[in-house]
Amino acid sequence: MDSSVLSVVVVAAALLIKTAVVEIRRPGSARRQWAFVRDSTAVAGGAVVGTVVLCVGWAQARHGALAWALLVAVLTAYLLHHRKPRS
Template sequence: MGPALLTAAVIVAAWIIRTAVTELRHPGTASVEWAFLRDTRALATGAAAACLLGLLGWLRAGAEGLVWALLASVLVTYAVSKLRA
């Protein structure tokens, strides 16, 4: 599980750093970037994706598949939220 978890952590860290740099340049953009965490429809879609992808990931690759499923579900949540905006 080490490489998958490390890679996913690097992806999330890069996203957070990008948000911080953008926030420094344009104050107020961080709340817009992370607003998907308050969108109930997007969160429900992400939760459904997490369940489905988590099950498939677990069956196919074990714990590593679960890590990628969780990262993918966060990205699905983000995409659904941006589509509604």
């Protein structure tokens, strides 16, 4: 396994463990935290950013670029969803 892919796996695992620990302390928090998956605007923004990262990095890193693009896409969608003004 490429070392860059391994670092993405470690970051993703840390985020999932954090979500699980917070869910144990405050039930229902994971559903609110992962609500960005149902937000089409946030998902579209994440897909665009992930595609750009993949296109820029593909020639150099191949599968490492794919792993990083997926992580960047998810984090971007999360940020886009949570930056929206709440009504």
